[in-house]
Amino acid sequence: MSLITESPITAADKTFFQLRKDIVKGKVLSGSKLSETELSTNYGVSRAVIREAINRLEACHLVERKANIGARVVALTPEGLVELYQVRESLEGMAARLAATNMTDEEIAGLNALLTTHFQTVKTGETYYQEAGDVDFHYRIILGSKNSHLISILIDGIYHLIRMYRVQFGMAGPRVTTAFDEHKHIVGAISNRDAELAEILMRRHILYTKNSFEKKLASNAI
Amino acid sequence: MSLITESPITAADKTFFQLRKDIVKGKVLSGSKLSETELSTNYGVSRAVIREAINRLEACHLVERKANIGARVVALTPEGLVELYQVRESLEGMAARLAATNMTDEEIAGLNALLTTHFQTVKTGETYYQEAGDVDFHYRIILGSKNSHLISILIDGIYHLIRMYRVQFGMAGPRVTTAFDEHKHIVGAISNRDAELAEILMRRHILYTKNSFEKKLASNAI
DNA sequence: AGCGCAGATATTGTCGACAAAACATTAATT
DNA sequence: AATTAATGTTTTGTCGACAATATCTGCGCT
Structure with a gap:
């Protein structure tokens, strides 16, 4: 399914x-x-x-x-969000690693094209980026792993939970420009077919995202 | 569930x-x-x-x-087994990382006790080890991560598929003594609360297991 | 003979009814 | 008054029947 x-x-x-x-x-x-x-x-x-x-x-x-x-x-809790991001870091890191070797040149070109599109959007200061663009970016890499288990666990499972946290904890937030740079470096690693680096960068990227969410949560809790 | x-x-x-x-x-x-x-x-x-x-x-x-x-x-294929082990490497690596910080001292003591038990079994040359002992070892670390998503994905999902491959591809095989050493080092890292090392060692351990399976598959295919 | 179409057959999808378990309410007892 | 037992109500679990879809069979056609 x-x-x-x-x-x-x-x-x-x-x-x-x-x-x-x-x-x-x-x-x-x-x-x-x-x-x-x-x-x-x-x-x-x-x-x-x-x-x-x-x-x-x-x-x-x-x-x-x-x-x-x-x-x-399911009840949404800060601890649950942390657990979710731990799994996500692990699996999307692996996805990036696999994508670096399994994506076709065309798919990688598409990723780069997506980046430039995002750059235009970010430059004009629109906040549209995070919701749709970020998801699209991660989707492509996940699918690029060509690993059906990975794809199924992330897309059919974890991503909907993450969206649920995003929506209900009110996180459309910032992190646009810095996230863009991180995306750029990840795509760079994939373009160079550097699997290890792609994994490391993706894991850091997701870790940063988690930290940003935690900060936002803490400030909301006041 | x-x-x-x-x-x-x-x-x-x-x-x-x-x-x-x-x-x-x-x-x-x-x-x-x-x-x-x-x-x-x-x-x-x-x-x-x-x-x-x-x-x-x-x-x-x-x-x-x-x-x-x-x-x-599901159809069992060599490619499917590889995909499965990629996910397993990623998730169990994270499990080991989390276990290093989240397991209680008692749980870690239990892990060490399990190791010595295994050592006795291995010394006497029984092949019992791999099937039950190995599974138990990995179970404890997975549960030790205290991450419910990780636990659910691995124990309710991936592990049964792996058992299916093991049984139907006929892999009760060797890798007993070397795997024991790897287990020992992993437990050592967890005992030292060295999360990063625990993850690295667990990933290598699973990678080795995968390679051993692939060799066995190749020789069976002749 | 090969291909396509139509009817027959079998399989999955959906429904409403009944059985069993959990929950709420009331009554009885200490 | 508090606790427990019994009863009644509600909710989930299971079942068999019907509807819709897919598969198979045989016929007709080129």
């Missing part, structure tokens, strides 16, 4: 995507209970498809289920 | 565990189709619980499902 490319076919698919969207956006509150009957009336489908959707959400770590008790949306 | 500690409660749980066991052991052939009706008669439960079990197996990457077509057991 490559959740990024294929279009929704079955009712369970559509319900899964809709529910995931609602959870990420916070329309369904973090920590709240997912009542099967209630959802089934709200989304206009039978309990069976709701159950299937919930099962998939559990696989993404967006909800937690207990036998005979029910499912709850 | 912490699949390692909790005991099976519902029929879906039991069916999931049984099916997973049968897939890992090769009783259900790699690449074969999982017919819902057939399984439902074989396992003596309704199609609903079979579907739930298959959904969970998909989350573990043990089966692949296509809408309106059905589920197949």
Whole structure:
């Protein structure tokens, strides 16, 4: 189930995507209970498809289920965010390493083109960059790893959780220009087919992002 | 769903565990189709619980499902094994890094005790070591990371796939004494709370294991 | 004979109903 | 008054039936 490319076919698919969207956006509150009957009336489908959707959400770590008790949306905590970024650092570092050897020259050229596009956007001072551009950048490298496990874990799983934290903790924030430089260096390493350096730079990049988030969290908590 | 500690409660749980066991052991052939009706008669439960079990197996990457077509057991390929070990290297490396800071002194003492036990076993020349002992060693470090995502991805997901490759490609193999030394050094780094070194050593350890598997595969292929 | 189409068959997707377990409420006892 | 037991309600788990989609079979056509 490559959740990024294929279009929704079955009712369970559509319900899964809709529910995931609602959870990420916070329309369904973090920590709240997912009542099967209630959802089934709200989304206009039978309990069976709701159950299937919930099962998939559990696989993404967006909800937690207990036998005979029910499912709850995961609670967002600063510790959880840290854990998430530790995994992300590890996996995206490996993705960058693999991308440096597995991406085609065309794909690398595309990455460079994306960078220049971003540079134009950043120069004009638009904040658009972070949300869409940053995601796109990381997506390309993840896919460039050509490792299906890596791709699945990151894109089908971790990324939605990260988006959830971003949205609900209110982090569209700064880190635009510095992040751009980091991106540039990562692409440079990949262009040079320097796998080790690409991994190191990507890990540092994600570590910095985490630190920036933690600072923001601390200031919000006051 | 912490699949390692909790005991099976519902029929879906039991069916999931049984099916997973049968897939890992090769009783259900790699690449074969999982017919819902057939399984439902074989396992003596309704199609609903079979579907739930298959959904969970998909989350573990043990089966692949296509809408309106059905589920197949994943095909085992040398390339797949390489991809798996790339992810494992990345994640278990991070686990070792985190374990070095997050394990309690008692847990570390337990790790050292496990090592001496293994040493006795290895000295007497028993091959028992690799299967149970090695798994136990890695489990403890993974759990020692105290990172729930890491634990879930590795223990609920990747490890069963690795066991499947081990069983079906016939790898109980050697690498006993050398692996023991590697384990010893890893535990040493963790005992010294040297996170960076623990990660490096664990990554090398897993890389060596992968290389050993690849050699074995190549010789089997002749 | 090979290819394409139409009907028949089998498989997956969805639904509503029933069973079992958890939870809430009330009553009884100390 | 507090705790526990019993009962009733709600929620999840399981089942069999029906609908929709895919696969197979056989016929007709070129």
